[in-house]
Amino acid sequence: MSNEVYIIGTGQTRFGEFFDLNIGDLASEAVSKAIENAGIGKNEIGTLFIGSTVSNSLSQSSIGGICTRSCSLSSNAYRIESGNASGAAAFHHAFLSIKSGLYDVVAVLGIDKLSDYVQNGTIEKILASSIDYQWEYEMGATLTGLYSFLTQAHMEKYGTTLEQLAYIPTKNHQNGVLNPKAQYRYSIPIEKFLNAKRIADPIGRFDIATPCDGAAAIILASERYIENKKPHSYKVKILSSAVGSDTLALQHREKLTELKATKIAANDAYHKAKLTASDINVAEVHDSHPIGEILAIEDLGLVLKGEGGKTSVEGLTALNGKITVNPSGGLKARGDPFGATGIAQLIEIVEQIRGNAGKRQVNDVQYGLTQNVMGTGVMSYVSILGRGEN
Amino acid sequence: MEPPKIWRERKERYLGIGIMCEDCKKKNFPKTRICPDCGSENVKPYKIAERGTLKYFTQIMNTGDELVFNTPYVVGLVELEDGIKVTAQIVDCNFKELKKGMKLEQTFRVIARNGKEGLIKYGFKFRPI
Numbered sequence: 147m148s149n150e151v152y153i154i155g156t157g158q159t160r161f162g163e164f165f166d167l168n169i170g171d172l173a174s175e176a177v178s179k180a181i182e183n184a185g186i187g188k189n190e191i192g193t194l195f196i197g198s199t200v201s202n203s204l205s206q207s208s209i210g211g212i213c214t215r216s217c218s219l220s221s222n223a224y225r226i227e228s229g230n231a232s233g234a235a236a237f238h239h240a241f242l243s244i245k246s247g248l249y250d251v252v253a254v255l256g257i258d259k260l261s262d263y264v265q266n267g268t269i270e271k272i273l274a275s276s277i278d279y280q281w282e283y284e285m286g287a288t289l290t291g292l293y294s295f296l297t298q299a300h301m302e303k304y305g306t307t308l309e310q311l312a313y314i315p316t317k318n319h320q321n322g323v324l325n326p327k328a329q330y331r332y333s334i335p336i337e338k339f340l341n342a343k344r345i346a347d348p349i350g351r352f353d354i355a356t357p358c359d360g361a362a363a364i365i366l367a368s369e370r371y372i373e374n375k376k377p378h379s380y381k382v383k384i385l386s387s388a389v390g391s392d393t394l395a396l397q398h399r400e401k402l403t404e405l406k407a408t409k410i411a412a413n414d415a416y417h418k419a420k421l422t423a424s425d426i427n428v429a430e431v432h433d434s435h436p437i438g439e440i441l442a443i444e445d446l447g448l449v450l451k452g453e454g455g456k457t458s459v460e461g462l463t464a465l466n467g468k469i470t471v472n473p474s475g476g477l478k479a480r481g482d483p484f485g486a487t488g489i490a491q492l493i494e495i496v497e498q499i500r501g502n503a504g505k506r507q508v509n510d511v512q513y514g515l516t517q518n519v520m521g522t523g524v525m526s527y528v529s530i531l532g533r534g535e536n
Numbered sequence: 537m538e539p540p541k542i543w544r545e546r547k548e549r550y551l552g553i554g555i556m557c558e559d560c561k562k563k564n565f566p567k568t569r570i571c572p573d574c575g576s577e578n579v580k581p582y583k584i585a586e587r588g589t590l591k592y593f594t595q596i597m598n599t600g601d602e603l604v605f606n607t608p609y610v611v612g613l614v615e616l617e618d619g620i621k622v623t624a625q626i627v628d629c630n631f632k633e634l635k636k637g638m639k640l641e642q643t644f645r646v647i648a649r650n651g652k653e654g655l656i657k658y659g660f661k662f663r664p665i
Contacts, residue, residue, distance in 0.1 A: 164611040167571070176583040266607075271600035278623075281566055284597065284648065286603060286611040286660070295613055296592035347631075398572075398611060402592075499596040 147406035150369040151244045152381040152534060155184025156493045161360035162329040162494060163261040169209060170216030171330060173257055176361035176486075177217040180253065184365040186375075191365070191450040192249035194223040195306040197236030197256040200263075200272055201225070211490035221253075221455045222226025229276025230257065230434065233362070234518035234527030240366050240388040241529075250371040254364050256489030260357035269357050276521035279396035280285035292396055292522045293435040294346040299402035300437055301348070305450070308348060310455030312339035314436040315353055317458065320478025321465055324506035328489070329358050329370075329481030353447070355434045360483035362490040367420035382496045383420035385513070388412075394524045406515060408445040415515070415528040416447075424448035426469060426530070427511045428498050430491035439463075442517050443471055445526070470508045473498065488518035488527065494533050501529070537602065537650045542657055547581075549659035552642065554620065556582035565620050586642040587665070588616035597632040602648035602657075614640055614662055627662040639665045 159172050161450025173196075181188060192215060201209050210223030228235035231314040233256030240254040246324070252477035263269050274283035277292055300306045316336045335350065342350035372381060390410025393399050416422055423446060431442035440454035448469050449457045457463070474480050474494040477487055495514035497503045518527045547553040554565030554635060560574040565584050570577050593612035596603075603609075610626040612634075627645060640662040647659040 180639045266598040266604060267601045270598060282623045284602075284657075286599075286606075286609060286647075286661075287595055287623050288599050290598070291594050291596050291611050292623075295592040298592050298594075343597070344595070346594045347596075389604065395623070398622050486606075508616055 148193055148245060148369065149239050149245060151384045152321070152350060152367050152369070152372055152495055153364055153384060153492070153531070154381050155180045155365035156363070156371070156496050157183055158327055158362040158490060158493055160327050161247045161358050161483055161486070161490070164359045165261060167359065169257060170212050172359060173213040173255055174257065174360035175221070175252060176217040176257070176363040177255055179366050180363035180518035183283045185251040186251060186365065188219055189530045190251045191221045191253050193221050193243065193252050194241070195236040195240040195252065195254045195356070196223055196487060197228070197234070197485040198225055198233035198256070198258055198320050199276070199349060200258050200260060201234045213257070213281070215216050224271050229520035230432070230484045231488055231518040231520040231527050232485040232524055233490070234486070234516065234529070235487070236524070237364065237488060237492060237529065238387045238389060238527055241384055242367055244368045246449050248363065250368045254366065255361060255484040256491065259359045259363040260483060260484040261359050270280050276524070281397070281465060282395050288346065289521065290346045290349055290435065291438060294349050295396055296402050296441065296522065297348055297437040302439065303367050304455070306440065307338060307457040309336070309504070311440070314433060314439045315339055315460045317464055318433060318476040318478040321473050321506055322475025324504065325475050325480060327480050328475045329356065330475070332478045339396055353436050355482040358481035360481065360484050360486040360520060361488070362486045362493055364489055364492060380500050380501050383532050383534050385421070385530040385532045386415040387529040388418065390414065390526050392523050394521065395514040396522055404451070405441045405445050405519065405523035405526060406521065407523045408442060408503045408528065411526045411528035412446045415530050421513060421528040421530060425513050426515045428470045428473060428478070428495065428508045428514040429517070430472055430474060431493050431517045433472055433478050434482060434519070438519065439471065439476065446515065446517060459514070465506060466508055473506045473508055488516070491516040491518060492529065492531070499531060499533055537648065537655045537657055539655065542655065549647070550644070552586070553581050554584050555579040563618055563620055565622060584620050584622070585616040585618040588614045588640055588662070590626065590634065590636055590638045590640055591615050591621070591638070593626060593634055598633070602650060605649055608647060610634065613654040625661040626663070627661045641665050
């Protein structure tokens with residue numbers, strides 16, 4: 147038996163600032179919706195994997211018990227941390243737990259609550275925990291400062307322009323308008339991005355994804371379970387889930403014009419799914435900074451290396467372009483509750499494959515891909531999903 | 537900022553001490569117990585070069601608590617004369633005067649402050665020669 151893994155249910159809160167909700171409230175909404183969507187009983191869940199970034203640096207690092215109590219689950223729970231890619235990391239481990247044959251049904255929850263913390267202070271310190279805290283952050287760098295170096299390296303080698311970079315959040319905000327779960331459901335003209343104050347030159351203050359609150363949950367099931375139980379909802383097959391790594395600090399890398407971790411993860415993911423980049427119809431990638439999306443589409447092989455900026459402006463990655471990138475609005479327009487982001491990316495691909503994406507539905511989706519990045523690319527997670535009939 | 541951590545990092549922060557591998561001859565900063573390149577345990581302390589060139593730089597407007605007192609400040613990726621690269625602040629010049637490829641030298645400065653009455657952390661920054 148090949149022991150394939152399927153996604154049978156999804157649930158998500160809207161992303162944004164929810165001052166009256168705590169971690170448990172957010173977890174409960176996402177998990178309850180996912181369980182309902184999967185049409186299963188709570189007691190069928192073998193274990194809960196939680197992807198969360200922030201609770202590590204604050205008072206309650208063990209949030210497993212908080213989440214199981216709030217969701218009224220009797221299963222055990224693991225919290226998995228992988229910086230901004232904690233959601234994807236939790237999903238990867240949930241996938242492995244079924245692949246191994248240990249569990250038949252597991253829930254994976256991505257969650258973070260960032261509206262409690264101030265920008266220009268605590269948020270930068272939290273983000274610094276996924277770069278080299280000692281020898282980058284304490285020396286003066288921030289995550290955005292380091293993304294500025296990546297941006298400069300790309301501009302210098304490939305002639306990527308500020309206009310091309312500003313096109314990325316412009317496009318993602320246009321998509322975000324169509325996503326009811328997005329934090330920012332309005333478009334922003336490209337001039338706003340270009341004329342904004344530089345917060346880490348050449349990165350402007352509107353270019354960056356906003357940390358916010360949110361939770362997203364997915365129910366995974368084994369092939370064995372599906373054959374016996376046949377849940378109502380349309381199942382989506384996980385064709386592969388892969389991870390690549392690189393050095394933590396940029397100063398230890400040979401080149402800054404690519405994300406090596408993404409290349410490694412992508413190659414492994416394509417190989418295991420028996421697909422190539424040209425088979426992918428839709429992708430959700432880590433656009434925390436505009437260069438992030440350009441590096442992602444290049445290093446995933448969706449466009450030629452060095453042409454990410456140019457081909458984006460030409461409309462290749464727009465909604466229903468040759469390959470739709472970030473139809474959800476990406477981290478930029480959807481909002482970025484760090485741990486929840488990786489799961490929200492997967493949910494968007496599931497909705498696209500199920501044909502439930504409403505006004506942002508991409509035509510005839512066979513295969514979709516997600517890419518979630520920790521820090522400046524120390525870990526990169528790539529997953530490929532396909533139709534359940536495969 | 538924890539006193540034991542500041543004390544533990546004194547050689548690296550105050551003197552720029554990294555390691556050189558006796559087997560593969562590669563130099564690394566910060567120090568590790570074994571060589572990150574070849575895995576050899578045969579490493580000895582090595583003082584990194586005090587001069588280098590500016591590879592990339594940016595002006596930081598938003599940062600974490602301990603560094604906010606200093607904003608806006610410039611941070612750069614500096615390639616030292618011995619090939620080691622470090623991330624550090626660039627001081628004694630305006631952001632607009634800086635150019636990629638500029639020659640820089642190490643200078644000993646205050647790195648972070650823990651409020652008005654807390655610990656002061658020192659370390660190296662760079663300034664144009």
